[in-house]
Amino acid sequence: MSRRETHVDHFKFAQYLCAVNRFDLKDSMNISICAFGEPMAEFSHYGGNRYYLSYSGDSVNLSTSVARLGLRPAVISAVGDDHFGRGFIGFASSEGISTEGIQVEKGGFTGLYFIDVGREGEHEFTYFRKGSSASSMKLDSRQRCVIRKSAVFHFSGIAQAISSLSRRECARACSVAADGGCFVSYDVNFRPKLWGRDEALDALEEVSGNIDLLLVSSEDHELLFGREEPNEAVKRYMRMGIENIIYKAGKLGSAGYFGKRKIYQTAYRVEVVDTTGAGDAYDAGFLCSQLMGMSFSESLRMASVNAALKCRKKGGTRGLPSLNVLRKAMGAMAK
Numbered sequence: 001m002s003r004r005e006t007h008v009d010h011f012k013f014a015q016y017l018c019a020v021n022r023f024d025l026k027d028s029m030n031i032s033i034c035a036f037g038e039p040m041a042e043f044s045h046y047g048g049n050r051y052y053l054s055y056s057g058d059s060v061n062l063s064t065s066v067a068r069l070g071l072r073p074a075v076i077s078a079v080g081d082d083h084f085g086r087g088f089i090g091f092a093s094s095e096g097i098s099t100e101g102i103q104v105e106k107g108g109f110t111g112l113y114f115i116d117v118g119r120e121g122e123h124e125f126t127y128f129r130k131g132s133s134a135s136s137m138k139l140d141s142r143q144r145c146v147i148r149k150s151a152v153f154h155f156s157g158i159a160q161a162i163s164s165l166s167r168r169e170c171a172r173a174c175s176v177a178a179d180g181g182c183f184v185s186y187d188v189n190f191r192p193k194l195w196g197r198d199e200a201l202d203a204l205e206e207v208s209g210n211i212d213l214l215l216v217s218s219e220d221h222e223l224l225f226g227r228e229e230p231n232e233a234v235k236r237y238m239r240m241g242i243e244n245i246i247y248k249a250g251k252l253g254s255a256g257y258f259g260k261r262k263i264y265q266t267a268y269r270v271e272v273v274d275t276t277g278a279g280d281a282y283d284a285g286f287l288c289s290q291l292m293g294m295s296f297s298e299s300l301r302m303a304s305v306n307a308a309l310k311c312r313k314k315g316g317t318r319g320l321p322s323l324n325v326l327r328k329a330m331g332a333m334a335k
Contacts, residue, residue, distance in 0.1 A: 075101060
């Protein structure tokens, strides 16, 4: 029996992890969710010539949400020994994100990007990241240790795309996670500015054998394959051997395909200010709720509400709610 076949029809996360890994969420030495990806300084436009400085990147957005929902996350990456690198480490520590998996490169630099937002919350990014410390990082023994003591290992196509070295190190980290019994979660996160379609699909194929859960947005899927019905889109990933897939369609809702089960979730409505990081918030909401022992239906609902609440403020992390705020919103949604 393969590692996926143990939970094709129902991977009750907490039970699966405790049974297979003897993982204790209450043990302060353990990491709930370990995210591989590049931390960046984020400058969000506030009108005129004003920009607000924070820290973001898909792994940072997800980890910040995990911490605010009460679990212990870690980021695996590298930053430069510069102002923004030190700033990120301070930010992560203040949020409750473990930084033991962060390398600090002497003489290196930390990537940054600018966000400009349209009338309906759509965003335009301008990046300054080529040659950053994260893109030249090689996985070390401390980082492998962090991965092995994590319940979930999460990464995305963005981490693979920032350099050929990062693509290789992602595959190595994914193997470490799978071999160590971690649950492996992957978000497609296709970014045409970073690489082409064929390269992205080749990179996905490289790691597909170790992926337990794949998350993909309708926008990313359309960029890769053109417009398709969700069921047809999901079949493409199932043909890669991935059995658990969540298809995220923004305002149109989302759907989880877990083995032979399909569960639809409506989108939670809010006044949208900025959609930056909404997909990462969705991923965090789903993974955290599964670790809390919730059902698939409950987890999809929590993920949807977490993503929506994030969109009420500018930037990748500022709108991410606490668990109490999220629960109140979920309660209001159920009425």
